[in-house]
Every structure is written in structure tokens, then in C-alpha cells.
Amino acid sequence: MAAAAEPTRRRWIRLSPMLVDTLLGYLVAMAVSAAVLTSPLAVGSASWPAYVFALGFGVVLLWRRRHPVPVLLVTFLGICVYYTLDYPPIGLALPMAAALFSVAEAGRVRIGVVVSLVLVGLAVYFQVAEGRAAGELLGYEVPPVVALMGASLALGDGTRSRRLLQASQRERERQTRLEQQHRAEQLRAEERLVLARDLHDTLGHALAVVSLQSAVATESLPERIPAAQQAVGEIRSVSRQAMAELRDTVTRLRSLDSTDRTAVGLDGLPTLVELARGSGLQATLRGDEIEVSDEVGLTVYRIVQEALTNVIRHADATAVGIELRSRGDRLIVTIADDGRGVTSAAELVAGNGIRGMRERAESCDGQLSVAGSGPEGGVTVCAVLPSRQADQGRP
Template sequence: MTRVRPVVDGVIAGVVLAVLLLATLGREPTGDDRPLDALGYGLIAVIAVATFFRRRWPRTVMVACTATIFGYYMLGFPSVGLELPLAAPVYTVAATGRWKLATVWAFGVSAFAYVSRVLLGQDPLLLMGLQVPTTLAVFCGAIALGDAVRTRRELRAEQERTLAAVRREAEQSTAQRLAAERVHLARDLHDVLGHTVSVVSLHASVAEEALLAGEPEPALAATRAIHEASGAAMRDLRGTVQVLRGDTPESLDPVGGVESIEGLVDRARKAGIDVTYTLEVELSAVPATAGMTAYRVVQEALTNVLRHADAHHAWVRVTSEPGALLVRVDDDGSGPRGGSGTGLRGMAERVELVGGSVRSGARDQAPGFRVWARIPT
């Protein structure tokens, strides 16, 4: 668009020059007219050249063209009208948003010119009947067209700004969704793999000690527990992958709910932790989302007991209150957890995602650690 403008401005300047020259050549000379000489042609050329620069200096060009055309007439050269040399500058001033200035200037110049001609003895009826309406019509058209072009240009710019804002918002939304998906995936992988690796590691140690002691039965039981834990982990991973792929709910493998917490407790018991499990909720009344969240809370809490607590006993309690599911996991281990805290942070994020809350810390009047979660139903 920027490269096209000089060409357009050059064409308009050439048209103005040609029309002014044709107006002077086609006019019958009168005794009062001064013959068009080099000065007259020079003034016409000045108007054409100024018109070329009207877009860069609109008001300056309008004033310069007005002064030039009045100087042209004061020197007595043949009439070429007012609308021809001034229409383009007036249009450009209106197109820059100064339509009031263009209107006042056009009508002021017209009034001054035609009143002067009447005072110089020209026929007022001829001027009012033919030349004045033509001049005013051309000026009004130029002003209206310039203002319309300005309005359209501003509308297009506003549309472009709106589209750019929409694109930026879409990009930000996409980035936020991707970040949320990464966090979700990290939580699921941590929950599934962390718990399974802890169980497998403990049972592998038990199997190794049993084999070294020449006791095949405990080693066999440990390997069976490893097999069960691995199978459960594969089911959970399969369900996570299906969710990420966007499979339909009917085709998804079930990821743990409240009814699956007992399996977590059994695996923890087989790993050597004495776990007391209390369930005081009606399973059919627990929504799937709340049940899955409760399962993940217990899974992460028992994983931490197996990894960090050096505990001998744990208590898992799942109860309810109006509108919420309550999950509490206590142990008699060594108190505050070590490690990076990724699991507890992921647990808190998961519960907060469904509008719940999590508290964790040392038990009040006994050694060990406690995780408490309230999950809305």
C-alpha cells in the first residue's frame, strides 16, 4: 500500500495539471484576460506539484494551493474555477479527520472569491445560478468523500486491532491450556509411577532378602505383589493416555475411585505397613470426579508413607459431610516429609482443581504425619 500511494498521488497531480490546462485552452479569451504566459503556466504547475504532496502536508498544501490560485487570478489570467485546484487538498484535509476545517476553509474561500467578483462588476445572477452551486457541490462532495474514507480507514484499523487482540488472547489461552495439560500429565504420572515404584521397590527388597535367606515362599509372595502393582499401574497409565487422546467416556479404562482405595491399602499392607482402613460413605452417592480425587489423595499419602515415613502403622479414613468427601491419612512415622514436595504440591493442585482444600503436616499429639483433604461432591 505504501508503494502504491506515490503512484496514485502522481496520477492525481497529472490529472489536475491536465484539467487546468484544458480549462484554460478551452476558454474563449476576453479582453480582460491576460494571455497565459510562462508565469501562468508556472502557477498552474505549482498547484499540480503541491497536489502531489497533499498527503504529507495536507493543511500546508491547501493553504498553498489557495494562495496560488488567488495570485493567479490577481494577475489576470483566464479563469479555471476554484473547485479544480482546491478539491484534492480539501478532500485530503477532510480525510485526515479535520472535516470541520476543510468545510470552513472551502466555504470561506468560495464566499470571498464570489463576493469579490460581484464587487468587481460580474453578474451576481450568473454566478449564483451556475458557478456557485457547482463549486459548492464539488467541495461538499470532496469533504464528504474524505470523511467517508477516514471513517472506513479507522473502522478497518479497529477491526485489525480487534483481530490482533483476539489472536493474542487465543495464543494466551492455548499457552494456558498447554501449561494446564502439562501440569495434569505431570500429576498423573507422578501419582501412578511414584506409588508403583515405591511398592515395587519395597517388595523387590523383600524378595531379595527372602531369596538370600533361602525362603522361596516370601520371595514368591513379593513377586506376586510386584506383578499386581505393575498391572494396576498399567491400567492407570492406560486410562491417563486415553484421556489425553480424547477418547469417549464409554471406551475409557476406569481410573481408581473410592471403591479402589482398598486395593491401595492392600498393596501398602503387603509392602509391610500395618494399615487401618475406615470407609464411612455410600459409594453410590460419591461422584466419579470426587472419587477419583480421593483415590489420588490416598495414593499419594500412602506413597509418601512407604517412601519417607519409616512408619509401622497408617490410618486411612474416608468419611463425608453434607456436600463434601473427607479423606484423612495418618501415620506414626518420622514426621515432616523430605524430598522435593512435588507429590504434596500435585495433590493440593488436584484437590483445588475440583474446589476442595488440603492440609498436611505433623500430627498434633502423636508422632507422625497427617494429610487431610476436603473434596466437594
């Protein structure tokens, strides 16, 4: 509790300079009043105007932050008028200290030095003119006054230097953070380029070989094996499609910060359906005509692509249906098959494919669920996405 209260107190004091100036003015007024009260030259009620001057020396400090030089000059003139009216002595440094500190804190040390020297010179001149020994004044009275004024100026200048140093340190820390962020962005960009090269060099090469060999196999197979030719043709078609998507992914990785991004979307769903049909499935696509952002369109495409892959690889299905429906500002995508379904809830535990579909849906502020269709078998994947979401990463 105490540790939590300490920053609050410091902040409150820092945000309340008027309170600090009021207390400082009060202390100066009380100190000058005490000097008047204890002076042997104070004569009863005849010295009451001196207390008015003491109050003025304190009140003027309320403007020391905004107008340090005028406050110093007003204090200087006030002292001159005070002694001209022959009021009880209050010294020179006592009412001047706070004003000198303020001008030094504002970076006006030279003005403070000049005003201090002029005030001390006038005091020495008039006292010598009244018969005081110059040696006594310069040897005993003037040095403490000069030392106190100098200390006030030094303290104010030191406070200003400390604040400038703190501000410079904060600026250096800010620049360091910016440089670290810039380096981190450069590292991420380099990682993306490495990933893009790896994808292109490994998967790209493999898919290119698959496409080439499937073309050779298609030409080499005899005409009496149409099923084998069809299968090899589907392999070639799928490899070409994968190559196109791989090139698109590599391009987007290399220019991830670019505003000109092109990617597959809802218009690519018919191609996925044709590929599923080529694998022996009775695939259908139906639904509403819906306009969505590029980001949502890509998400739908990837979810349907992964769902169809799971059906082809694991479901032992004969048919799969894809349906898109619009409900207000939501897009509902359903992929249902008539495969073997699931025998336990454990089979629906998210693997990499299901996890990836769910993460893609959540990245667009959507949801995805996977469930068995019922006792007749089959699995239904349902994604609910915002149909009007703006493209992420675009200005």
C-alpha cells in the same frame, strides 16, 4: 499467473505513493490548462502565465501527503493571486479538489471547510462588487462549486475512516490470535498437570507398592536363600530409582516453563551400571571426562537407560560395555553387548524403545544407529550428540 500477479501489482502501487501523487498532479495541471485553453477570455500569448499557474497547482500536490494543510493554503493563495491578475477563469473547485481531499484524508476536515467557505465568500464578494447579481451567483454558480468541494472533503474523510476501520480490524485479529495462543498455552499447561497427576497416582502408587512388598519379602526370606534375597534387593533398588525419576518427571511436568530444571545426566550413569550388575550383567563404564549441557546429559542418560533395559530384557547377554568418547564438538556414546544379536534386519525395525532413543538423539541435533555386532552376536547402539549444545528452553 494472473492471480499471483494481482497482489504484486497492488503492493507495488501501495508502496509507490509518489507515482500516485505525480499522476494526480499531472491530471490537475492538464485540467486547469484545458480550462484556460477553452476559455473565451484567453488571448493568444498573453495568457501564457495562466499555464504556469496550472503547472504550479499540479506540482504542489507532490507534497500533499506529508504537508496537506500547507498544500491547501498554497493552493488557496494561488487561486487568489491568479484571479487578482485577471487571468482566464478556471473555476474554484477544479484546482482545490485534490488539496481538499488531502486535508480531509489527514483528518483536518474543519480546516478544509473553513478554507472552502473563505474562498467562496471572497469570490462572491468580488464578483458582486464588479456588478454581478448576487442572486444569479448564489442560485446557479455557487451551489455546484460548493457541492464539488464538499464531495472532495467527504471522499477524503471516507477514505480516512475506511483505513482506520481496516487498521482496527487488523488489531482485533491480532488480539484474537494472541488470545487463542494464550488459551492454547493454558490448555497445554492443564494437560501437563493432568498427565503429572496420572503419572503420580498410577505409576507412583504401583512403584511404591513394589518397593514396600520387596522390603517385606527381603525380611521374610530365610538366610539360606541368598540369591532370592539378592533378587528382591535389586527389585527394591530399581523401584526406588524409578520412584526418584518419576518424582523428577512429575516435577518438571508441573513446572515445564520454569528456568530452574534439575534432571539426571552423566553423573547418573554409574547408578545405571550398578543396577545392570545387580541383574547379573558384567557392566562396565569407561570414557573421557566430558562436560555437556543438562539437555544433552539427560539425553545420554535416557538412551543408556533404554539400551540397558533392552539388553536385560531381550539380549540374553552376559556382558555390556558403555563408552563415552569426545571427538571435537561431538560426544559419541556406545553401548555394546555380547547377547544373541540379530538374525535378520527385521529385528532392528524401530520399536517404541529404539524409536524413543532415536527421537531423543534427534531432539539434540544428534543421530543414533543400532546394528548387529557381527557373526559373534551382540548389538551395538551408537549415539552421536553435540557435546556443547546449550540448554533448550533456557534464556
